[in-house]
Amino acid sequence: MGRKILAIVTAMVAAVAVIWIAYMIATIFPPLPPVNIEYARRGDMAAYMQTYPTIAFVAVAIGYAIAAFAGGFIATKMGRRWSQGATLAIVVGALLSLGSVATATVWPQPIWFVLVSLVIFVPLSLVGFKFADHII
Numbered sequence: 001m002g003r004k005i006l007a008i009v010t011a012m013v014a015a016v017a018v019i020w021i022a023y024m025i026a027t028i029f030p031p032l033p034p035v036n037i038e039y040a041r042r043g044d045m046a047a048y049m050q051t052y053p054t055i056a057f058v059a060v061a062i063g064y065a066i067a068a069f070a071g072g073f074i075a076t077k078m079g080r081r082w083s084q085g086a087t088l089a090i091v092v093g094a095l096l097s098l099g100s101v102a103t104a105t106v107w108p109q110p111i112w113f114v115l116v117s118l119v120i121f122v123p124l125s126l127v128g129f130k131f132a133d134h135i136i
Contacts, residue, residue, distance in 0.1 A: 022063015072128025
């Protein structure tokens with residue numbers, strides 16, 4: 001049981017690292033943030049997020065896809081001796097989906113992006129599982 005949890009934790013750390021990199025890449029595209037953004041109120045942040053171009057959200061969505069694949073792959077590779085099915089990859093995909101919902105409640109995002117982020121994690125973590133399951 002402990003190795004399964006370790007596999008999930010390691011997969012989540014790797015997936016979140018990929019998501020952070022995607023967010024860093026996405027910051028290339030939008031206009032400059034307002035001065036003293038750390039003191040901005042929720043309404044100010046919502047207005048700023050409205051200025052984000054679509055390409056920035058697409059970059060993050062691609063990062064989400066890579067993160068889900070990597071999470072499913074790593075969880076499968078680390079836990080395949082103790083868990084033969086796709087359970088670990090599904091858990092990683094579900095946890096990433098929950099994180100996406102939490103992010104959507106904090107940062108204002110377009111509705112299409114929220115829907116894509118809800119749909120993308122579990123299927124691509126299963127693709128990572130399939131890929132890892134067929135590689136030695």
